[in-house]
Amino acid sequence: MAGSATQTGASQDSDAGGSQSGSRTEDPSRPRGLRRKRLRRRVRNKIKGPSFNRLIPNILTMLGLCAGLTGMRFAVDGRFQAAAIALLISAFIDGLDGRIARLLRGSTRFGAEFDSLSDFLCFGVAPSFLLYFWALRDGGRYAFLPCLMFTVCMALRLARFNATLDEAEEKPKYASNFFTGVPAPAGAGLALFPLFLGLEAEKLDIVWLYKFTRLAYLPSFTLISTAFLLVSTLPVWSFKNFKVPAHFVLPVMLGTGAYAAVLVADPWGALAAAGVIYMALLPLSRLSFFKLKKAAEDLQEEVEDEPAPSA
Secondary structure, eight states, rough: HHHHHHHHHHHHHHHHHHHHHHHHHHOTSSHHHHHHHHHHHHHHHHSSSOHHHHHHHHHHHHHHHHOOOOOHHHHTOHHHHHHHHHHHHHHHHHHHHHHHHHTTTTTOHHHHHHHHHEEEEEEEEHHHHIIIIITTTTTTTTHHHEEEEHHHHHHHHHHHHTTSSSTTTOGGGGGGEEESOOOOOHHHHHTTTTHHHHHHHHHHHHHHHHHTTTTTTTHHHHHHHHHHHHHSEEEOOOOOOOOGGGGGGHHHHHHHHHHHHHHSHHHHHHHHHHHHHHHHHHHHHHHHHHHHHHHHHHHHHHHHHSSOOOO
């Protein structure tokens, strides 16, 4: 009996040792599909880095940056229509990459800084570069100063925007729908108004208007005035959380569709008209801001003047 027990224990030990040594290599009783899945997990765990979804917004920002640089190259060659189209593509991508980043949950600090640097080149350097070769190159020794002023003010505007990113939660609720100063893409569009007007005049064969836009006066005025609007404290509608009244929904949709049709048929005239309309909306934006501010202050005073409830 003792011998058989010893033999049984030895056989169990040998079986356990065999199973342990087998587990180090391959367990035949384990399903083959399970072994493959675990092997794939090990291979995947070795690959470290961000997912492709987090790279898509940065790739779009890089394409917008390349479009801005290409527009500057077209301006050097005197191909101003192609240069303007390249900047429009850059502006379209700039409005798209942030929304895609939030949609894919790929917003990162690196992406925000990269987007800001791209905005500076595409909307701060490229517009002044285009207008310099459009009209200011032969304007005398001081013709470069408006370009310099516009670019510097654009850099200050973007730096102020980046510095206040962490303070967005401290703003009043009514102020969250407004920018402080004209945003960078809109500022670039306002500065390029002489170029859009000149291209439209060239298309319609209006010689006197085309020659006027190629003089230094109008580009200098648009660059300097836009530079002041960029660094100003003027409250400007952001249109991100803008609520349209119910009875204005249909007119807004019809107007947007009509403008899109005009933009396709006559892009330069539509862009020049958009600049005029945007300038006309700035006083209304300021009026709306102070109206909301006064309403919020009156409400706060009413709350403070209410008597405290008796115990």
